[in-house]
Amino acid sequence: xxxxxxxxxxxxxxxxxxxxxxxxxxxxxxxxxxxxxxxxxxxxxxxxxxxxxxxxxxxxxxxxxxxxxxxxxxxxxxxxxxxxxxxxxxxxxxxxxxxxxxxxxxxxxxxxxxxxxxxxxxxxxxxxxx
Numbered sequence: 348x349x350x351x352x353x354x355x356x357x358x359x360x361x362x363x364x365x366x367x368x369x370x371x372x373x374x375x376x377x378x379x380x381x382x383x384x385x386x387x388x389x390x391x392x393x394x395x396x397x398x399x400x401x402x403x404x405x406x407x408x409x410x411x412x413x414x415x416x417x418x419x420x421x422x423x424x425x426x427x428x429x430x431x432x433x434x435x436x437x438x439x440x441x442x443x444x445x446x447x448x449x450x451x452x453x454x455x456x457x458x459x460x461x462x463x464x465x466x467x468x469x470x471x472x473x474x475x476x477x
Contacts, residue, residue: 360421361472364414368444368468372461375448411437421475428477436475443471 358366418433418440427436447467451460 359426360417360424361426361476364417364440365468365472368440369461369465372464372468375451376459376461407441411441414440418475426477428475431475439475440471443467 415433415437418427418436421427421436422433427433444464447460447464451458451464
């Protein structure tokens, strides 16, 4: 989110989330990032002082908090649908992305995460917009 926000302070909060998610998908198609995501999501091996489940929880909470801040800003700017709270918008986005990552990691050759994910992100943001 920081990269997108710094690039253009004029972006609406919803557009900032959309662009940040798209940028993340581009990264995930790089083999090194794909391996890291696969290890974080699917391997639960404990190494001395590293607990992958704790790492997943920490990363998930950090992502949730960052998105919640942006969706709250969108609500304050009256960009978010009236019947959608920032908390629910955040959970919807996080759940959609988590499912997308899981499906893609099972078989990365089945589809382009950038293309399919881009469609899902764009549609989700459109549905959340007032």
